[in-house]
Amino acid sequence: MIDREQVAHVARLARLKLSEEEAGEFAVELSAILDHVDLLASVDTDGVEPTTHVVELVNVLREDVPGIELTVQQATANAPESEDGAFRVPSPQAEA
Amino acid sequence: MDSGGILGLTGAETAGALESGEIASDEVIGAWDRAAASDDLNSWLWLPEAREQEEATGAPVAIKDIFCTEGIPTTAGSRILEGYLPPYDSTAVAKLRAAGLPVLGKTNMDEFAMGSSNENSAFGPVLNPWDRTRVPGGSSGGSAACVAGGTALWALGTDTGGSIRQPAALCGIVGLKPTYGAISRFGMIAFASSLDQCGPLTTNVTDAAMLLSILEGRDPLDSTSTGIPGGIVPPEGEDLSGLTFGVPRSFLEKGVDPGVGDVFERSLTEIESLGGTVVEVELPHAELGISAYYILAPAEASTNLSRYDGVRYGMRVEERDLVEMYEQTRSLGFGREVKRRIMLGTYALSSGYYDAYYARAQRVRTLIARDFETAFEQVDFVVTPTSPSVAFEIGEKVGDPWTMYLNDLFTVPMSLAGIPAISIPAGLSEPAGGGPELPVGLQLAAPAYGEQKLLNASIALEKSIGFEGRTGEVGR
């Protein structure tokens, strides 16, 4: 079960703005999905190692050698807003 | 050779005709450009308006819009990336280009590869060429539809829980998900990093092998890439003698449409008639695959999709407040299913729930992988229907997420185990509610890096089944 309050908290963490209606729908849908997922609790997983991924490699590293860099123009070409070669965003300190 | 003639060749035949000089590079590219432009299934998100002279050694490839292509719009089926022009090529596309296979166009897909019907594309659903009222499957729906519909010879897709195999099955073509790590993920927009794998969608097994041989390989830009030891050669196989095929009967009982079940049983008979042995195997934890997958994949997705924040690229809703800008941008930029999975994944990773959901799902993943290891001690391949049903109607399953998720019931366990699996057309079956017959896919799975064996067995079955190619009238 996940209630509307939890939905609001999770949406906040995920930086999603949900309407009242959406929040209510998500509470219902996510609860239904979690009911199915709860099947996982039925298996004994004591002592079972978790799998993060299936590749069994270690120490895959790159040498400390410079690669190709973007120009400032290339770097900011996709930016919604840029200024003097930098990405422009609303200030985190600004009052809403 | 006229345009129709070129479009009738397989990948291997096209390469041969180009090499012998029987046809010219620009004839091949031109023929396929015209075919792609004639699509009316909404397969394509981008086709070139003009082309620079390219020297092709084979037919151009349809590229799922999840692969970054330098200077070519790449959206992953999402509004949030509308207008984005990647400054670089994904390794997969770079390898195809280097092998003389140009980009034919970018194909439609479920937004960020989240979906099994292609109804989650921000740019409209893709239609199934066998029946335009039905879905082509997903998430590589555009890649499957264009190949089945004849507007591309072959295509690249990605498979996280079945996104190559399921649409291939629903569109009556071949789809291969290689071993995790076989093909570089660099430049492939991430959905669930520990599961995502690139692979080919083709009309036949030989072409799938041809693309795989080009694509596989260790990439210094992807720490988790390994390539396939020994590489891939053109598959050969006439019979299946000496090979054992395991059927996880108790797992399949979880719900296969009767028509699909019939075609699957006929495939088993086919296997035996080719000298293969069919036995029953147990995959005791496979039925938990969907539950584990729908924690793991959304959890990884929730962090992978956090970078779409309106700062460096993509869309932004202008706001004075930073948090407001983030929230409005992401809420308008992402579609419903993507938001649902971000919510689910964020919840599963949030404080207090990590162990109950994420860590537990990772452990169940280990158990599922062990099930396969045990099974492969007895058998060479595990076989299942690719999808529990044939193509369903557009709109049929959108109301109930879990029902939609169950489309992946038989493909998800292989993804979790990281092993290779292929879907080949096995025959036709009526949909559950009646109507014209639609394709059914047979899934064969092999141990990690067993692609060559898998392709050899598949080609023997392909010849023996003799499936009548793609339906496509489009472009002909």
Add this chain to the structure above:
Amino acid sequence: MNSPDAEFEAVIGLEIHVQLSTETKMFCGCRLSFGDPPNTHTCPICLGHPGVLPVPNRRAIEYALLIAAALGCEVAPSSIFHRKNYFYPDNPKAYQISQFDVPIASGGNLAGVRIHRAHLEEDAAKMIHVGTSGRIQGSDASLVDFNRAGTPLVEIVTEPDLTSGAQVREWGQLLRATVRQLGVSDVNMEEGSLRCDANVSIRPKGSDQLGTKTEMKNMNSFRFLERGIEAEIERQTGILRNGGQVVQETLHFDPATGELHPLRSKEEAHDYRYMPEPDLVPVAPDSGMLEAAAAALPELPEAREARYRDELGIQEGAARLMSVETAWAEFFEGMLESEPEIEPKVAANWLTGELAAELRRQDDISLGSSPVTPANLARLVGMVQAKRVSNASAKDVLVKMVSEGADPEQVVVGEGLEQISDSGELESIVDAVIEANPGPAGEVLGGNEKAIGALVGAVMKEAGGRVDGGEVNRLLRERLTAD
């Protein structure tokens, strides 16, 4: 250590971020830079473009292993990276790749302060606030520069073993010297290549409970950090003494006013949703990597200080300075190398006493930019030791060495500063002075020892400083007690 008072004691732990001085970033091939124009060292990877993947820099791992070895840490046989999730414009992927429950190094000790752990991570981008000049009328904006994004960092976390601001400063300087000695970082606090946060709490003396802590962020010098911590200890002590409760918060210390200000608290408690990074495989240092780190370990400041003090008999202050400041240690070692005969203790005094004072006096010249070479100073010390010049003359020579880059041999010879070593010449000067100063001479003869000072001064003056004060003293006593 200075406790706040008899009633309470401070408990302080540090988190130190060290930017590694590799050629390229932690997970991509962009060059590290400082002060270059914005976004001139970026690529799709450090800009967090769709589809990119990280690949760790081998040298960053090697540097982390070197730090681990220097701090006596245990290296994890296999450590992994996590994603630390939070939204901020300086965090391009909205997750920072960092190490969480299995860091590359844990445990360890530096000068009695226990090291909790050391882990690898990537640095954030830089943000500049640009005020109200923006395109959106009346709103504030920030500009983001990703040159710094992805710079390799080692975060060193201590146990809460420190108890005062002064101790934090001293220990911080030792840690900085240690890391600098390893050659793995510029450790420049003003440029941010070394950043230190302190967690401060207060508890009743003798208690084993920890009080509520506050965090002091990123001071740009250890002196400011010291002052900030002292101010915070005083503030917390005041609160507790008045029966109040310390609130957990992050503080900024303004060195100009000496005031502490709470930083605007984030809207909600952080939930970083740590998750193992699926794009990376574990780091499992093999014996080759570990042996290479051990072999590359130079003599570290802590050991060097002990050697200077215990083996060379150098005073504690000088030993400390020459250990913590690599340039001074190198200068000192250079002196001993060029003149093996000189007394290390005397050499150390000339370096950290006389030369240091003269450099300060002459426009605060740094040791590195002064024209005095280790060989020159060693030669001067050698001449003093051989009594070729007096201490007083040598100091005059040193002034010229600093201001003109003069060669001490040439100055001494050229200006005739060589000590009067002819005992006959000195004796006649002494006799003349006694004769010319019957008053003081009489007092000395009468038993007033102190009166000899005036005579010594007169002899020195007469000889133009070219005599040894000790020798003059000896001769005067001989004359004034012999009769």
